[in-house]
Every structure is written in C-alpha cells, then in structure tokens.
Amino acid sequence: MTMPMEATIKGPNDQASEEMWHAIDADRVLAGLDTSRSGLGSEEAAKRLATVGPNALPEPQRRSPILRFLAQFNNTLIYFLLAAAVAAAILGHRIDAAVIVAVVTINAIVGFIQEDKAEKALAAIKKMISPRAHAWRDGHRVAIPAADLVPGDVVMIEAGDRVPADLRLTRARGLLIDEAMLTGESVASEKHDQPAAADAPLGDRLCMAFSGTLVSAGQGFGVVVATGERTEIGRISTMIQGVEQLTTPLLGQINRFGERFTWVAISAAAAIFAFATLVRGYEWSDALIAVVALAVGVVPEGLPAVITITLAIGVQRMARRNAIIRSLPAVETLGATSVICSDKTGTLTRNEMTARRIITAEHTILVSGSGYVPKGELTVDGREAPAAVASAMQLIRCGLLCNDAQLREAGGHYVVDGDPMEGALVALALKAGLNPTLERASWKRSDEIPFDAQHRFMATRHAASPGGQVIFVKGAPERLLTMCASQASRDGLVPLDQAFWTEQIARAAAEGERVLGFAVRSPARLSDQLGFADLDEGLAFMGLIGFIDPPRDEVIQAIAECRSAGIVVKMITGDHAATAGAIARQLALTESPDVVTGADLDATADADFTGVVTRSDVFARTNPEHKLRIVRALQAAGAVVAMTGDGVNDAPALKQADVGIAMGHKGTETAKEASEVVLLDDNFVSIVAAVQEGRTVYDNIRKVIAWTIPTNGGEVITVIMAILIGFTMPMTPVQILWINLILTVTLGLVLAFEPPEPGVMQRPPRPADAPLLSRFLVWRIFFVSFLFTVGALAIFFYALGSGLSVETARTMVVNVLVVFEIFYLFNVRYLHTSSFSLRGALGTPAVLAALIVVIAAQLAFTYAPFMHSLFDTTPLSLLEGAVIVAAGVVMMAVLELEKFVMRRVGLLRRLEP
Structure with a gap:
C-alpha cells in the first residue's frame, strides 16, 4: 500500500489540495490516502513517518545567550556613550565613566531578558499537541505517541481528549469540540461526518477536527489528513516565525535621535578641538581636556536610564490596573495607539451565554x-x-x-x-x-x-x-x-x-x-x-x-472613552456576521457598524484591501491569515495598532501588532507568549486604562527630555563660549562632572513619577510619525539653553567684576546652574499650563525628596572642606547665595511669561504634533 504524493506534502488547506478533505465524502478521503477504516499497517505507517516526519512542530532556531546579549549594544547612542566613558576614564573621570557603563549595562540586561518572545510562543504551541493518541494499527486499537501519527492513520477521540492531528471525521456521535482557540467561537462546535462546502470557513468545517482543539462531549473517529507543521495549528506557528518584530515608536525615535545626536556631537567636538589648537593656540592636551569637558556636558548619559525607569514606573501603574506588561517599550506604544483591534468573545463580551x-x-x-x-x-x-x-x-x-x-x-x-x-x-x-x-x-x-x-x-x-x-x-x-x-x-x-x-x-x-x-x-x-x-x-x-453572549456593561463606557480620545475600535471575531454586528450595535462601536466577513476579504483585490479594512468596523468569520492581513493593512495606513486575543489563532496577529494584548484568564499560553501585554481580568476596560497610562508615560518622557537636554546645553554652550572667545573656563571638567552626577541621580529621575495631566484622554493620539522632539520642544531646548548660558556667564563675570577669585566665581556658576535646573524642573512639570498653582508649587513626594537631596549636596559642595579639595570650590557668603537664588527666580518668571505668551497667541497648538 502506497500513499499518494500529495498526501505526503499537502495539508488540508494548501492550495494544491483544495479538492479539500472537508469537501469530499469520507470514503473518498480514505481512498485518497490509501487507507481504510481499520487503519494502516505498522510497516506502512513507519514508511510514511520516514517520509513526512514526526507529528511535531519544528524547534525554533535560537541564538546563543552571548550573541543575544551583545546585540543589545548595537545602537549608535550606546556607541557614543561607551566612547565617552573611555575618554572620561582615560582623563581620570572614573566616576562619570562608571555611571555611563552602568546605564548601558542596565539597558542591555533589560533587552536581553525581553528578547526571546517568539521562541516562547512556538514552545507554547508545541505543548498543545496531544502526547498520546488512540489509533488503529494492523486492525487493532493501540495507544501510540502523537508524534508517530501519519496521514492515513485512523484515530478515535472522545470527551476530554485533545485532538492529536488534523482529522477528517468518518463517524461522530454527539461530538462537540471546543475550537475557540482557532475560531474564537464561544460555543463548542457540533461535529458530523458529512462533507462541507468547498469554500466553508474554518468554523463551518463540521466534518473536521483540528489539532490542539479540545473534545467537550461525545465520541468520534477520523482519518489523519495533516500532521505537524501542515496542520492548522502548524500553519499558525509558521506564520509566527514569519512575523518580524516591530520597533516601537519610542525606540525608533530614540534610535534616530541617537544617530543624529552622535554625528552632531562628534562633529562639534572635532571642530572645537581644531579651533582650540589651531586658532587659540591651546596645547593639544589642554584642548583635549576642554573637549572632554564638552562631551561630559553634552552627553545625556542618564537619559536612557531615566527613560527605562519611566517605563518601569508605567509598568507598575498598569499592573495596579490589571494590565501586566511583558515588554517595557509596550508601555509607551500603548500611549500612541490609534486603533484597537479587539476580539469579541470574552473581551467585549462576557463569554457566558x-x-x-x-x-x-x-x-x-x-x-x-x-x-x-x-x-x-x-x-x-x-x-x-x-x-x-x-x-x-x-x-x-x-x-x-x-x-x-x-x-x-x-x-x-x-x-x-x-x-x-x-x-x-x-x-x-x-x-x-x-x-x-x-x-x-x-x-x-x-x-x-x-x-x-x-x-x-x-x-x-x-x-x-x-x-x-x-x-x-x-x-x-x-x-x-x-x-x-x-x-x-x-x-x-x-x-x-x-x-x-x-x-x-x-x-x-x-x-x-x-x-x-x-x-x-x-x-x-x-x-x-x-x-x-x-x-x-x-x-x-x-x-x-x-x-x-452579552457585552460587558462597562465596555460600552470604555468604547465611548476611546472615541473621545480619537482611538478607533474594530472588532475581529471568528463568530457569525449577524452575531458580531448585533454586539457591535449594542456596544455603540460606531453609529452604524460596517460588517465584513473573511470571505469578503478574500474576494477583495490587494489594491483595495487597505481601504476596505480602514472603513470597516467589524470583521466576522475570520481566520488567522485574515487577522494578520488586517493588522498589516492598518499599519500600512499609518495606524499604531493594539490587537487583543486569547486563542492560538490570534498569536500571529498579536505578534505583528504594535502592541499585542492577551487575556490572562481565558487566554492560551501561546497568545500570552506572543503578546506584550496580558490582561489579568480579560476586560477591555483595562486596555483603555493602560492606554491612559501609556500616554502619561510618553508625556513624562517628553518632560524628561525637555528638562535634560537644555540643562546639558547650558553647560556646553558656556564651555564653548569660553573656548571661542578665549576667556577663563567658567567651570572645570570635574565641576561639570559634579553637576551631571548629582542631578542625574536626583532631579533627572523625579519627572518619571509625574501623575497624568488633566485631559490626557480628551486629545487625539499622536501621529505615528510624530518626532520625539516637537517644534515646541526644539524651541524650548534652544531658548532654555540660551537662558542658562546667559545666566551662568552673567554670574561668572559678576563675581570676577566684584573682585572675587576664579575659584569663587566657578563655585557660584556651579550653584547657579543647579538652582536654574531646580526652578526649570518646576516649570517643565506643566509644559502647556501655568506652573504657578498650589499643585505646581507643592510638587510630588518624589520632587520634594529629590529637592532635599540636591540642596544638601550643594551645601556640602559649597561649604564642606573635603569637597573644596576635591572640586576646587570655596564657601559663598549669604549675599552671594541670595544673588544666585534671585537669578533662579528671574529665570522662572521669564519661562512662565514665555509659556503664557505662547498660549495666548496659539503657538503651542501650532508647534505641537
């Protein structure tokens, strides 16, 4: 007995076999596979096993842990930071070098831990393959490893079994199979042995039993028509392998910012070095020290760590709202979400008839x-x-x-x-x-x-x-x-x-x-x-x-909140069109939901596909390929897509989406491993709460950037002015190191803890291509850097003009820069509204704690004798301290006046994305 070649290489849904097993009579299926109702002989089964291979999914290829760890350093900004660390170490700035190396290492460890999500998803699918199967060999019923099943084997399944391979049923008695993991339907499918229509969607192929699904009731007999990666569940695992991991909006922006920033910084450093040696006649070693001071000032070495901490705080907040984050960047990506593709059963509905x-x-x-x-x-x-x-x-x-x-x-x-x-x-x-x-x-x-x-x-x-x-x-x-x-x-x-x-x-x-x-x-x-x-x-x-299956009561309000936030909600389900449309109307998904089916999508030309997907609100009778194509089409249209799901059939689309969201209670392990977010309560409301937290995280990251870069910019421009004009350095490299060190571990972190600003869910999502630095932030960077430079130089020349020593003048410059950064922190907490309010003045517990630490550190820097020897500082008088504080008050008033004027003339709306 020999097996036809198509049976050895084709699955029931491959193009060449679309005479299709489900569409032909059971006796014809048996004949086509050269078998009978009494099963195969042992020798024939062994031959077929050698030809088609075991009924198992292929092992994923895994990179070695060392290569995966080293890959985390492949980033332009990381290269620049490491170069700055080497330069700082060579010139004796060991503390600064240690801080930079620690930041880079922490980021690499976080990325390493989060990296192997796809391999875990494939491993989870493999666990769903039944370990044993009841098959007929040589006319006798035997229990064999499911991995040994081959096309043509006759298998018995009964209540409690997990189907071991794709079967064409030859007999069914009260057979009910839960296929929610493949079709999304909340009710077990009633099976029989009569052929289905050739174009029947997966959920309507009632004469088929699919690998990995669970038998709820009854008994059935079927002939194996597909094994391993040729089964429906195997095709899904193949799709998961073919989905490329997307770079989140924030990571993409940080990478682009890092590349541009690196080239600008390198070019500026080279130009300054050349000018100092060739024009000003500096010794090359003195010029190199000046350039290193410039590099220490310009490199925002704490920025990656602060962004990571901001994301981690977002993770903690979301966990309190039943959303567990498996990948840090997903926190920020949720805030950029413009389309949520939601499964119906159990997410929008209760999954209870x-x-x-x-x-x-x-x-x-x-x-x-x-x-x-x-x-x-x-x-x-x-x-x-x-x-x-x-x-x-x-x-x-x-x-x-x-x-x-x-x-x-x-x-x-x-x-x-x-x-x-x-x-x-x-x-x-x-x-x-x-x-x-x-x-x-x-x-x-x-x-x-x-x-x-x-x-x-x-x-x-x-x-x-x-x-x-x-x-x-x-x-x-x-x-x-x-x-x-x-x-x-x-x-x-x-x-x-x-x-x-x-x-x-x-x-x-x-x-x-x-x-x-x-x-x-x-x-x-x-x-x-x-x-x-x-x-x-x-x-x-x-x-x-x-x-x-009734909709969740609280979901109606959550969808209304999404609409006010400019987020489109689309339902993607394996259920019937009438059922999906009725639920969509009850949820007020839109005023008049437009429903399309998987068959409609199949009949849509590629050129029209994106338009149909963008216009439609409900997608019914969909299979895994449909879901994947829908997500890709929305992304091609410029949307940032969050996809929810709980079944194996959802895994490819979950991985493809910008944010994959799996259900914690009823979700399969495969769906969880393919996702970035897991909902503990399987509730759509928790997605909306997570989006709000994501927007808050992004706001806080922008505040961190808006505070960090101008403060570094003020230090850098002050040094550049000294080199260009040729006057004494207002700060030594070790004093610049002090400013960066004390502020990075204090004020640089507190903005990560900021609560949501009012109206965070009443504004539309930011465009997917919105720059990390909006025109308003670019203006702020230059404007605040200018104010810092003018203030620092004014204090420096005021001190020298008053007959004070260079050491005292430099001590005043360091203190005034720290005071500027304290006042600017209170200003930047509210980028779009006034900071002159009780809430703005009181700050948060994190702000007040950091303020206490900074003030204590600056008092030690200024008055502790051991700090004088380390940093070449001198004590300041009460009058000199009052001048420094007054300069900070003036700068705060100027910044608040700038913010007020920009709001009144409408510049804020025009300069923000």
Missing part, C-alpha cells in the same frame, strides 16, 4: 440580566406580564429538564458544569421562579436520547403527575419544526404555523442570537425504551429561546 428572548405563539418575552447570574426579570413590552410568563412556563421547564448542565456558585461567581447554553437555560428557570433541584425531583427522568450532531436534538422522558409521562425535546429549531404537526397555544394544540416560526427564527438570527427550539409530547402509550419512533407523531412545538 444568556437566554435573552422567549418566543411563544402569543408572546415575545424579554429576559434581563447577563451571564449565568440567576437574577433578572421577564417582561413583555417593558412591563411585567405574569400571564405571559405563566403560559411560557412549560417551555421554560422543558429547557430545565431536557438538560444535563449544573449551575453552581463558586467564589462569588456562577459557573456552569456542562454546555454553556444549557447552563443559560438553568439560569432562566431560576429567573422564572423554578427551583432546579425540586423540579428535577418532581419530574424524574426515566430515559433519554442524547444530543447528536446528525439528528440535532436531545429528548428526555419524565414522570409527570398524576402518573403520566411526558417527553421534552430541545434542539435546532429547523429540525424540530419538521418533526411537529402542531403547536401549543392558549387554546390548546393548534396546527403548526411554519411561516410564523421561520420568520421568528430569522429575526432572532439577524439580531445575533443563537436559537433553540422546544417541543413536548404527552404520550398515551410508551415503549419500554425511549426511541426515535416515540417522536414520529404527537410532538407539539412550544416555542423558541434566543441566546446571546
């Missing part, structure tokens, strides 16, 4: 409440209707008794043991006032016909008082209508109104509801065992119950 509507021949009864909590009202047209509820009580009782689910309370939550829709029927009975325990005792079940995907209904027989018997049936309404000749009404049994019920089923489906039908028979004569013959006549249709 709820009976929403009861339809009888006379009434439509609406049921309030959500989830499995047995609290709610049954109303007609918004009013209590006891008579209508009483007339529907037998239908509700049927749903409770023709039912195997149990509803119980655990940890303050109601959970279902059994099918979710049956659990919703138990909750409905409780809302209607029925006691499940008493009802099941009074109407004792004597026999049953279990649900089967072939006959699509369940029937149970119960003892009814006084001494009678009753049969309750529930199932697919279309199937039950073909079994009934009459219907229940207030006047007793009347002829079945087929057109009425068909219209009601269509209406419920259009509103996104899943519908079950219910029927009853009170037989005069019963067989010993309940069988299909007992349902051939006398069955009366009682009505319909519509179910929906």
